[in-house]
Amino acid sequence: MKKKIIVLFVLVLAGLLILAGVGYGYMGGFRAVEVEEGSFGPHIMIFATHRGPYENLQSSWDDFQKSYEEAGLKKCHSLSVYLDAPDTPPEELRTIIGCAIDDLSDAERANLARRFPVFHIPAMDAMVSEFPFRNGLSFMLGAMKVYPEFQRVMQERNFQPAVAFEVYGDADNIQKIEFVMPISEPRETFAPLEAAFSGNGP
Template identity: 30%
Template sequence: MSVLKIALVVIFLIIVAIVLFLNYLGLFSKIVIEEKEMGPYVLVYEDHKGDYKGTRKIQDNIYNILLNEYGIETFKGFGVYYDDPKKVSKEELRSIAGCILEEADYNNIEKLKENNLKVKETSKQQCIVVEFPFKNAFSVFIGIMKVYPEINKFVEKNGLKQKEIMEVYDVLAKKIIYIMNYIDE
């Protein structure tokens, strides 16, 4: 076999591997938008101002505090993003991030509050919901590129007023759940 043929086979195999990896991450996943009730949730969180990429460290920090100081293991991290990064500078973006308590740990809510952790209880609400595969950090970036434009189209098409968006990173179910409360205009 000539060097050229070997090089072409190697290039072809690399391209196939990249396509398969991107498929695994969800690049070719169909975006399905549903309207359904979500919640209630108990959020343990910290406020964040600045680039949204800083929320990952907050989630990890809250997870470690809950696990190491309180013996509470959580399986869902979250971020609530209040501002549109296309309209607000990175330094001014507002969000909260942390972990969602499992129902079995609700008896610890008061103890967490007494120890100066921020705890917020949300009610069940009608929401726009999209589920996306969560394999690793690349899935988060692909989800942002694919999901947000579809949510924006849905909001505009249905005459809704967009509010904050919550991203739930469900480790056990291996999915990111995008949840947007909305107001009919």
């Protein structure tokens, strides 16, 4: 009887490990991370600010989404800009959440500009990587997989990006997360985004 229980336990444990492996693979956990040199921008974005831990970002996104939908924006090509180093105290972390509005007409952009601050992202050389999006856990798993590889490349090439971008695309139908690290864009480019946190922004 004892032997049967042990065998059953082993089979159940093996089954759970297999399911965990399948789930991890589905999420992209076994995917090799590729970092390549590419380009990013130009883009025009409307944005809102979030100060505090990244795990509280969803609440700010929900508020922002409600606001841009009320303003008439039907589809948000979503992205985030992370302004601070990873070792910044969580309560001091500054994140820009936004929608790229490049595809809108001048009239539509002007309407949104009356409701939200606007930032023009210039064209820039960047290191880029992608990670598949499956569900909300992809935000965490993607960051855990991609950023260590970025760190390795940054050390090899001896550069420190001014900010970090994450691009999600259609907020209602995210297919992948694009990670972007500007190579030589100066920090001054993003001064308007920093100013938005002091109340002196656009």
